[in-house]
Amino acid sequence: MDNREARDNVASSLAAHSTTSFVRDRITWLGYFGLAFYAFLQATLGPIMPFLRAELDLNYTIAALHLSAFAVGMIAAGMSADLLAARLGRKWVFWGGAAGAMAGMIALTFGESPVMTIAAALAGGWIGSYMLVMIQAILSDHHGANRAIPLTESNVMAMLFAACAPLVVSATQQVGLGWRWTYGVGLLMFITLALVFGHAPIPENAPHDAAKSTQERAAIGKNAKLPRLFWYSFVVIFLSVSMEWTIGFWGADFLERAVGLERGTAVGLMTVYFFAMLLGRFAGSRLTRSADVSRLLVMACVLVLIGFPLFWLSPIPALNLIGLFVTGLGIANLFPLTLSVASGAAAKVAPMLANRASARVAFGAGAAILITPQISGAVADQIGISGAFAITGVIAVVTMGIVILANREAGR
Structure with missing residues (x-):
């Protein structure tokens, strides 16, 4: 360069930070x-x-x-x-x-x-x-x-x-x-x-870090540790990606085997979930301009806790699909909003931690994609797809608990 x-x-970075x-x-x-x-x-x-x-x-x-x-x-x-x-x-x-x-x-x-x-x-x-x-x-x-x-x-x-x-x-x-x-x-x-x-x-690197020498930035980045708030966020990212990919991967099987829909219909109706994800992320991108991220995270968790039981336990297909839609709306924003919290927590410690924080987030997301859908599939082989989705229900509850802990940590 x-x-x-x-x-x-x-200059480009300074311009971006010169105004709120x-x-x-x-x-x-x-x-x-x-x-x-x-x-x-x-x-x-x-x-x-x-x-x-x-x-x-x-x-x-x-x-x-x-x-x-x-x-x-x-x-x-x-x-x-x-x-x-x-x-x-x-x-x-x-x-x-x-x-x-x-x-x-x-x-x-x-x-x-x-x-x-x-x-x-x-x-x-x-x-x-x-x-x-x-x-x-x-x-x-x-x-x-x-x-x-x-x-x-x-x-x-x-x-x-x-x-x-x-x-x-x-x-x-x-x-x-x-x-x-x-x-x-x-x-x-x-x-x-x-x-x-x-x-x-x-x-x-971040503009306010640009004035430091290369040696100074390297020393700060090497010695600084990612804060507790980052690791709370890391856990939420792992759990939210686990839910997102498990439902996306096994949702059609659930609609076919547990709800009783025809296979082609079940596959096609998973569009409900992905459309809800797209709509949820669009709405989230608008709301972040005026609402506090910690509050939006709680709202996202509440949507999941309302929608998922309806999707999982309802005996009426129409209600299963409504629950799937509401679940998608909630899950949609858990990853991007928590990524924002994690990145901000790292930046407060040292701007040079941005690369490390982003790398660890990718690690957590990859681990979630690798592990959780496979575990759910293995459990489904033993007790059926409906029983296997109990894992996702537990993850949803735990996610809400970790989000509350993270918000308390952020408020300190």
Whole structure:
């Protein structure tokens, strides 16, 4: 990075922090579209799996290992992204992660055995999640006290593009191109992102930290510890992602086997959940401008505690779907709002902790995706899918308790 670019980085960040008003500038839009690109690639793994299973003659267990491999990659990135960013800089890690995610998914299309395709999913999840970590850290640093707004808005974009993934897979298959051309669309997104934002300045640290020397920042970042509030938030992130992915992964099976809907209908009606997630995150991005984040987190938990029992226990299908919708509204904002709290807690200790905090969040999310849906599936094999969803009910109650503890810690 030359001196001119470095000056642009600092100047851009200082401008963003010179007022308490929120402005979507070039760095903000880079984060939004970068997260949308990542979410699209991640969301393709589910829709392509029926085609990949048929071609490679995979059973459900082997097929599920593709998602597990991607989650393991997220965990690996979460343990190393901050160290890599300290060595290479955020810009290299961001764009390297974007290129690696695309390369991994393209490699998956050439795989002729499950070993090759699972390895490609692992590589895409690992390298691609470096981009995820940088986006969260950059948006948090760049917008400071307003970080809740871009973090929720970026997740709205991510949810929207993720919802498009199955449509793209279906469209490429139906027009005769084949599901592999889904990643042709992904490649077009990557090229567009690089052409539009390739020269956008990516700040290495928060503006109020820019005046410190490299040695001073490194010493602060190395010696500082993430505060208790961050770790409360980390637990909430793990629990909320666990609920989000367990319902998303097993919800259709529940509607079929426990509620009694026809399989195709059950799969289609899961759109209710994903639409609620999108609507909830959009509403959350608006509410963060005027409402306290701690209050919004409690409201989100209350929605889950109202909606989930209705979805899980109601004997009437219409009420199951209403409960699913309300649950989706609540779960939607738990991750972005808690990410905002976690990032803010780290920034109060030392701005250089932003990369580490974002990396640990990616670790927690990856661990949740890897562990909880698989545990629920194993329990379902033993006692049925309805009984297995008791795990999600317990998680919902525990999440509310941890949110209350976190709010008390934040108020000290």
